[in-house]
Amino acid sequence: MKLSRVDDDIKVLPKFNQVAGVLPLVNFSSHILHDLLANMDRDYPLMDMLEISNRVEYWIRNSQPKKVIKVNKEKNWEIYKTLKDIEKKWLAEVCEILRSNYDQSNVMEQMYAICRDENKKIMRENQKTLFSIIYRLVIDTTHGPRMPLLIHVVGVEKITSLLDFNNEV
Structure with missing residues (x-):
């Protein structure tokens, strides 16, 4: 039995939060976002991307200016100095992984x-902590776009330059 629909033309759009997390990083360029998602996620129609990008940009600029995230220009030594030794080790491993996976x-x-632990609860907490540290050191917030998108948008070289403190201790 076929269910009736009022509109057979259902749009499939990226998630609002996904767009809100990436759009400021690409300077609110719908075209760059479209190309990025086509490479990383799926190829959404450009007109649909423009529609959701405009809504997200309006929402950020008028209601959520704190969502305008930017990549840090330099290493944040203040945050790094507060990290535990194991967290510093995790960051070094992240840099090694990023540099070795072209x-x-x-x-x-x-x-x-990196955060593997026999206790799944501890492992999840460690992973959350690691990603929070990465976000703080790269975009100065505790959360952000999905990590693969962040890596792709910011670039391996820039991210590792913000996360690698071993050469300058």
Whole structure:
């Protein structure tokens, strides 16, 4: 039995939060966002991307200016100095993983493995902590776009330059 629909033309759009997390990083460029998502997620119709991008930009600029996130220009030593030794070790491992994976395949699996622990609850907490540290050191907030998108938008070289404190201690 076929269910009736008023509109057979259902739009599939990226999630609002996904767009809100990336759009400021690409200077509110719908075209760059469209190309980025086509490479990383799926190829959404450009007109649909323009529609959601305009809504997200309006929402950010008029209701949520704190959502205008920018990539840090330099290393944040103040935050780094507050980290535990194990967290500093995790960051060094993240840099090593990012630098050694030119095609970025299985980077997330390797990053999750950094915090491996027999106790799943502890492991999840450690992973949350690691990603929060990365976000703080890269975009000065405790959360942001999905990590693969952040890496793709910001670039491996810039991210590692903000996360690698070992050469300057």
